[in-house]
Amino acid sequence: MSLNSFGRLLRVTTWGESHGPAIGSVVDGCPPGLPLREADIQPWLDRRRPGASRHTTQRRESDAVRILSGTFNGRTTGTPISLTIENVDARSKDYDKIAAAYRPGHADYVYDAKYGLRDWRGGGRSSARETAMRVAAGAIARLVVPQVRIAAYLVELNGDPVDRAGFDPDAIEHNAFFCPDCRAAERWGQRLDQARKHGDSLGAVVECVASGVPAGWGAPIYGKLDGDLAGAMMSINAVKGVEIGDGFAAARMTGREAADQMRAGHDGKPHFLANHAGGILGGISTGQELVVRVAFKPTSSISSMLQTVDRAGQETEIRTTGRHDPCVGIRGAPVVEAMMALTLADHALLHRAQCGDRR
Amino acid sequence: MSLNSFGRLLRVTTWGESHGPAIGSVVDGCPPGLPLREADIQPWLDRRRPGASRHTTQRRESDAVRILSGTFNGRTTGTPISLTIENVDARSKDYDKIAAAYRPGHADYVYDAKYGLRDWRGGGRSSARETAMRVAAGAIARLVVPQVRIAAYLVELNGDPVDRAGFDPDAIEHNAFFCPDCRAAERWGQRLDQARKHGDSLGAVVECVASGVPAGWGAPIYGKLDGDLAGAMMSINAVKGVEIGDGFAAARMTGREAADQMRAGHDGKPHFLANHAGGILGGISTGQELVVRVAFKPTSSISSMLQTVDRAGQETEIRTTGRHDPCVGIRGAPVVEAMMALTLADHALLHRAQCGDRR
Amino acid sequence: MSLNSFGRLLRVTTWGESHGPAIGSVVDGCPPGLPLREADIQPWLDRRRPGASRHTTQRRESDAVRILSGTFNGRTTGTPISLTIENVDARSKDYDKIAAAYRPGHADYVYDAKYGLRDWRGGGRSSARETAMRVAAGAIARLVVPQVRIAAYLVELNGDPVDRAGFDPDAIEHNAFFCPDCRAAERWGQRLDQARKHGDSLGAVVECVASGVPAGWGAPIYGKLDGDLAGAMMSINAVKGVEIGDGFAAARMTGREAADQMRAGHDGKPHFLANHAGGILGGISTGQELVVRVAFKPTSSISSMLQTVDRAGQETEIRTTGRHDPCVGIRGAPVVEAMMALTLADHALLHRAQCGDRR
């Protein structure tokens, strides 16, 4: 019941603070015999790595992952896989100010309220740096469900949406925003430059699609696939909303509009005429694409001056001068993918456990 | 790791099918000594009970709860509390048709895909009837956190929102929609009548506010209060979206707009100048009101004819003629409250476990 | 993390007090499609039922089990199976005395110390009556691992051991003691009559053997099969010791004596020349017979007068006059079998989850 663990059968426990010597995770329950070397994880980390463009934090972390256990001769052994990344470029002095004052929108105050003390260096445990370990663990999860393809991308930045008509999957990896619409990417670049200039930050919406998921993953009632996905996504730093399929738009529909009617498919399985449900019914996958959207609030760390109080309860002001992403949603996309992979791999194992010998 | 259990320390396990002899739940981990009789649970069930107005299903269930264990002389003993409700008005013959054909929007197909068989009577385990046990368990959870007040109400039906300016908490219990705006309630009644006449159904958005939650409940990283709330809400039948605080709207804001700045409060605690975050930062409560919004899709059971396939993969059509809520979101409101109560009570115990002796 | 639940994937939650209206359990995670009717469970309960001979309690419970959910047309559906047994012959007045005074060897005092109150009728939750639900759930577990045969029997009563030379498996079901040695059974009958006459009770050792368990069930490090078995057995009322294979005798051996050497078997698998380890190495089954021994203390409820204190801390004396087993170890044998079945079924599913597609 570790509160720093995710998953039931494929279980990830992460540890580490932003400015401690290292961060890491333990991935337990991985099937044996899967080919796994550091080179299988590193590319996913590189996609999330800070400092990749001017639109992400300029903190320079190599984020080189090491595997300390759980593999032998390049294959998983079924024992816990320990992953670690050293913290290289941690400038704690940037944070001297926040030792005393609480940054609005950050966990500073609540950590003190809960624990009575906190590691204030870089936000400590509440830093988004933890998400690097999600991405690393997610890379292992992908190996567990090789039949599944996962893609996350931004569909909206500061309220400016992509043009769905011009959706180009190939564009996603070719701009600084994981944006499937080149023209939107251009506009977003200008918006972000503008925001940064004004000491401000922007929010974004990430969409994630998983294809290749067979019908039957997930489980009633409190192990629903959508319930688990919602919990997984909402646990990512700065996320404030999650929707599956049409999500909040479904609340504005009628039953006839929202019905995913079925016809006979070529393969004996139903062919769905629509996917308003986002590939999940009753908590179980339908065999269609899984569609999840995730709302990221704007980065709370901004260089504008904000009113706040300090540990002693005195009023003060604070501007956050460290190196920060002007839009955390951007680097959030690889994290969303990782949480999707972890959730699906876990449910693949759960399904095999209960239904593995079904005739 | 029961998939039909919710919560970590206050742990609810539900069982039962829509048309079986009974439904029930086991609430484990409840603190001892709390006054608890059936009369403490029944009122909450009555709020959710079917047949209360023409806008909810006409199935007539008395939903009389029995406590079979875990109390003695009207107090909880700390041992598992077994709750059960008999299924009285289960007309399985209404469902003969769906034994063979899959109802669009329902879990019929995925249960067959997962398990190879299903209890098709009334949707079996996937029926919203299960939510009665959430409400019953939620009534116990409220006793665990008596300092917390929880209210859920509809803020939107079929895209028609309440007028926030005319928000009247007293109105909520005085219309058929848990609606805080009398005029909206009137409009909604007409919309629903119209929809039912056309064999259709409508979606809705439920908002839930919990006040009295102290700062410090919740825990990084995978036990975040918002992560758990998102999973809890998304596990409710027909829910497709969850947002905390400003939610998706936050994704359209700038960092300055979304900042909940602080001033010194009268009680030595920070006074927040806004609550865009919905009372949670870094997964931990801030001491402000918790605000969650939940999107319910329109009821999938509609009497319009829909295209589908049967178990043999043959194409057919189906209309659902049972007794159904034209808008599941309405009776969803008490369920949302229950999940809020269960999540908070669980976190109250978790917090006491780890930080109970903090100076 | 329910403390009244057992198992990880096949998860049993029990509820109920000795003198409440009923006891019950919820079995979650059962594979779908298994034939299951009440008649598949009842025979196992009948073996454990009180009142079967003069050597067990004269409380007359029919122990008729009802299945309230989780099956359809005689097959498991994969959803939670709710089992319940009504309490029929509960004479609470027998227990008036113990409302105030603490029975030595019972949980009376510690329940008060922990919870501040207790259901004193018949021991409440701490009564061995709860073990009926273990046996019922164990019957389902057996269906999950049909390849496994489990037999538990007494090998020692009040220090008087069976003669291993005369071990007769057929004898086990033909005496009142689950004793594989007819002559020992005769002696034990006399010992028990004697003890009862003197208002006393006797301890016993139960041995349980599971055959048909393949190599590979169990998991390092904290999910070891022997660790889980030890926890399972020690959770049974009145159990004070558990050993695997040679157990405590192994502590008196040398490494050469205790070595289970191997030769090539006919089936390509190792043929072990001995089984000192009891069929488990490194927490994982070897493919040999699993051998567990369990020590039951003498029944604490005796009609001899014992010194004790009451709730107010005043000294008093108590003799327990209810209807009690003079040797709880006897009816413990079916319970030991059930815990073996539950542990193995859980590990069978766990193994399939992680290693189900291993080449």
Place this chain on the structure above:
Amino acid sequence: MSLNSFGRLLRVTTWGESHGPAIGSVVDGCPPGLPLREADIQPWLDRRRPGASRHTTQRRESDAVRILSGTFNGRTTGTPISLTIENVDARSKDYDKIAAAYRPGHADYVYDAKYGLRDWRGGGRSSARETAMRVAAGAIARLVVPQVRIAAYLVELNGDPVDRAGFDPDAIEHNAFFCPDCRAAERWGQRLDQARKHGDSLGAVVECVASGVPAGWGAPIYGKLDGDLAGAMMSINAVKGVEIGDGFAAARMTGREAADQMRAGHDGKPHFLANHAGGILGGISTGQELVVRVAFKPTSSISSMLQTVDRAGQETEIRTTGRHDPCVGIRGAPVVEAMMALTLADHALLHRAQCGDRR
């Protein structure tokens, strides 16, 4: 549900192989504000460290622990504590032979049977090296329950028991055997020298006593303190038996003999006239000393030639020539203490969670 994790609220996850780059653990759920530096852990590790006398393995590991997260300015922060120890003196070549052949009494065969492959270097994950992390985590657990004193010591080696009459707690730390009887220690030294000379090894029994445990820790039914202790102890390498209080001897007693009668104590609590139950009734602590005994089989790694088979199923012989403890029970004593500490700390938190505000 990680199988490499222990505990519910104070949760330890260990990782690492005997001959990998390092071993480690993550301790989650620790209360905040506890003073913790590496120097608080190291002494406990030093007691268990290999190479301390000629009676333990000559592998030379400094076992210097590092804390990588979860503390700040020498205090726990409430976030996961990551501990790691580098493997320094790992001579994998000693193990070339066992790459192919299965060592009797070891997990070699079952790992292959389960996982299809294994890290054969030094036993990989199944090596007792893992227990170093138990000891390290146990040191943290002690800080959580400072009121508890824990002492483990050998009471029997190769069937030769200590003299209870000459029990001297001060002797325990002054011989190579954690032996409370100097004369037994002398005899044991000779026995071990003899065994080593003959390429053999010896078993032992470790007793562990915890004092200062208040009445009320533990929980019915599957979270019983004795059930958890049994599982904890049986998960230690080479352990084959666990008993609480009189254990197997209780099975030879009568109810009158085994009764722990009570008189009024000076402090308003019961004064028990005996402790046959070992300080636990109904799974809950009585306030007396907790007494647990643990049987360690003789080390399986012996230099005598033993019959076995290899991975191809061919018959062969093997002698284990690495550096091994001739009696694993000796270094088992600190591990038993650690598991006691971890179990108690976990239950202390569980108790506070459920009953923390009991009047």
